[in-house]
Amino acid sequence: MGYADPHRAALEDNPEHAEKLTLSVALSAFFLGTSLTGPIVFGFLFVSTILVQLTHKIGGENNSFWIPSGWSAAAGVVSCIAGRLSDIFGRRDILLFGQFLTIAGGIVAATANTMNQLIAGEVMLGASIGAVAVAYAGISEILPNKYRGIGLAWTELNLAVWAVPATLLANLMVTNASWRIMYYIAIGYGTFSLVGTACVYFPPKNPRADGKTKWQQCKELDFMAIFLFVAGLVVFLYGLNSGGTTYPWVSVGTLVPLVLGLTTLLAAFAYDFTVADDPIFPWYLFKAFRRYSALLVLIFIASMVFYAAAALNAQTILFLHSADPVKIGIYSLPSGFAQLVGGAILPAFVHRIKHVHYQIAFGLFMQTLFFGLAALITPTNLNWLMAVQFLAMFPFGWVTLNCYTTASLNIPQRDLGVAIGLIGSFRSIGGSIGSVLFSSIFNQVAAKQVASRIAVTAAKAGITPNMIPALIGAVEGTIVGVPGLDAKFPNVPASVFSDCVSAARHGYAYGLRITWLSSIPFGIVAVVCGLCVLDPSKYFTNHVEIHLEKEIGRGESSARDKEIHEEKAMGVTGSA
Template sequence: MEDSNSHKQAVETETNIARHESHVLPHGYDDPHRAALEDNPEHAEKLTLSVLLSALFLGTSFSGPIVFGFLFVTPVLVQLSQKIGGENISFWIPSGWGLAAAVGFSIAGRLSDIFGRRHVILFGQLLTIIGGIVAATANSMNQLIAGEVILGASIGTVSVAYAGISEILPNKYRGMGLAWTEFNLSIWAIPSTLLANLMVTNASWRIMFYIAIGYGAVSMIGTACVYFPPSHPRADGRTKWQEFKELDFIAAFLFVAGLTVFLYGLNSGGNAYPWGSAGTLAPLILGLIVFLAAFAYDFTIPKDPLFPWYLFKNFREYSSLIVLVFVAGMVFFAAAALNAQTILYLHTPDPTKIGVYSIPNGVGQFVGGVIITALVHYIKHVNYQLTFAVFMQTLFFGLAALITPTNLGWLMAVQTLAMLPFGWITLNCYTTASLNVPQRDLGVAIGLIGTFRSVGGSVGSVIFSSIFSQTAAKQVAKRIAETVTAAKVSSESIPDLVEAVQLTLVGVPGMAAKFPNIPTSVFSDCVTAARYGYAYGFRITWLSSIPFGLIALACAMSVRDPSKYFTNHVEVHLEKELGGASKHDRNDEKITDTTSST
């Protein structure tokens, strides 16, 4: 009788464990809120060495393509053009990177939901190595652009690591895990402009790509050795190949094609073609129509949509986050380029000083993206955090309108406080989405947030750069003309004088000597007038960012607070642990321990 009871209890225990695992998988996928609240041990599981190392290497995966493929490259585009030529197409370096990243974000997330995170992330890390090699060996601008496109595709693919880190950590530590990814970026972002200029002027620009290769190699080897998540997280009985064949390829094609054509038109405007030309308007309009058609088709026709409608119809839990990262990307990526230009045009052409004056910018990113984000589960009230962060971003980019050639301290303070909220907003959006989205769609949900952040960056860079360049060009010419007229100097020399003053501002010496009929003091006054003309251009640019910030602020206020889901629940466990233990071994131990205690 005792043997029968023991056997019955053991069977019940094993059934309970199976039921628990069933809950964590199927029900957890379908209802992340229920899983977070019901599967909530009193104490968080001890993080194993494999989990810690997995988070370590997944976090370092971002450094190669973002830091050394973008942050180091964009401040020295002019110098790179001087080294290898191709100045007229150098704008395709950030544009190509951003376009490839946006496409990669959208596709890689869904593929990781099917084939598992491991293989997709490893492929992204391999792309970092390949892109780094292509760029490091470039002897032409076209080859360098090709390397940047591969590096952009790399970050779009590696972004799956946001989902990978989130699901292997307890819910309450997800913010801390994502803060680790930002830490790897921020420590380089702080001195990035300074180091990039020093590499170009004192060593070789190729060094940045060699470091990218190193980061990609270390991350790939480490990930391959320790990161073994469930290879097929969906538990509905279908094979990977069946799931892949059932994907909505029509929507995928429309999405990628529309996004590519739209961003091509956006980046061509004012560069390859005038804004009002057919070469710009045709791809802009066609791309936008095709891009929107992808969602219209995917929401209504296919049985297994690429972009699940239930995600987008939940505005407070998901769609509002897309708006937030879109607007945050708009102002942040535009500022990443314009901040250095502000120092250049208003204060000094010295590359070392530009780098030093840009350090507060990186410090702000470190505080917002690393320190505050790591404390999200302690602070809680994520909706209030997002609201305050968006308000802060809108306020201080608006206050950037007060920057002048005489208040360098104000410029550095505003840079710090305006750039601080970006990582805070972005990673809180990733964290919130990971707590609200079912496991089966976590990859595509995280990927879409990355896509819209990248698209927002591309849109914002074009919009704000165009506002600045067009406004500043008119103001500089106008103010120089007024200065020359007031000094009673012949107006015939104004066009050449405007060009000479602009060259003086970017560090070309001896421009005043080309105008012997113009007193040195007048030329100096023209330089000062030009600085104030550029300051006016920046003023209008940052004032124009305020309406977008107000839209984002309304969305931030509507976000539903996910704080109650910061529990000890862990979404998935690694299949293998260092030392040979597997998930099945751990389950056997649980059954044995429970049976013994019974």
């Protein structure tokens, strides 16, 4: 039977009571949920908070921005490709490959002695999260529709329990033990999830079930679009990272890769939409704005701001308040608790609250409002910093998981992998671009303000002009925790040096003010997109999309179970 509505089965195949959760389903959701922890928490959250300290350990200050950017770029590229491949080859093999990459990337990063090797490990960890993000689709389709939010909240709970003390633990590791510990833990998580997934997770081997072999479907993939997408993204990010650092923003070295990269990215989509037999970016998904593509726009924007804040949060505390790693960690706790509440608790109630589009729009409104209010943070209002930190970081997990839930209910099952993968891709790419964009705004504004304010303060105190450049360097070093620099200026009274430090902190605060004010227009666009999303609440039923082919204690599923799955897939195929 063909369904005109991609998920009409959710309405017609709706038992009075939800199916009893089997041991295999429960364990599959458990291990899939742990797959994301290694590459996200220890490959991104932990390392992003100690970038400054890492450069003092292994050097490479000018390249350290490639740690978050390389991770995000790799995650963005692999997410969309892995999602489509999981629709062809099944979720299991893609997940196992991603979990293996977590182990391999963790080993490369843990043994790094140079910044370039560390970046290589981070790129592998980013690629691993692109592959294991298939878990969002895998968990969604084995649970009753109305419990998909709970299943996805489990993935976020695994992240949030580490996100709460992430800054504190990372700073303690880098100062009192070794920063390599976080990568050893990532290796452990990758090994644990790989072994568990291999033992219990056996979804259908050919999710699309459209009469073609896997090899036939693989040959029909749009490899040209994949090549153009990867090449365009790498070139564009290179130009973005070079602007204001390696080259001025208006120089040929910056503008050429930016324009060339963006043009190549657009060419990838244009080719895929018009020429490809089996597109990696299905046009019917992109043209369905309310049903799907609005989610891509809003998650891209929300990620731009969130990932930039994740990288800048610890720097805000460092530059405005204290270089003490313990204090930095304690002052960052509200951010972690925000991710716990917003990512692991609220999404579990999405099927009870319903009106998902309003939930998404309200979460985006909160993020926009409180990141805008972060412009009021100064070196003298620590309490405001901690309050805004919680309220601004809180909505992102809520918005993100609601996007995954909405896509899983609004999109035909045959394209669930690519739909989920594209959301992950736009999330990662948005995070990569946002990290570079907002960090660049902060660094360039702050650098001018700090130098100017120190110079003015020193000049008023009668310090000779020839001493001011060295004094600026000493003040900046003191703020980031280098001891004894004030002693190198015996002719500068301690009170004057202290005034220069205070002036520098206010210079950094001004840089942050401009940074967060510049995020507001993006947030407004995201809120509008959230209001446009087609609400999937009517699909929160007891329907289960697929059944595992093997059950612990029962062996393989019956032939009839397999026929039912194939009939559903073929019915959806015919209607899509």
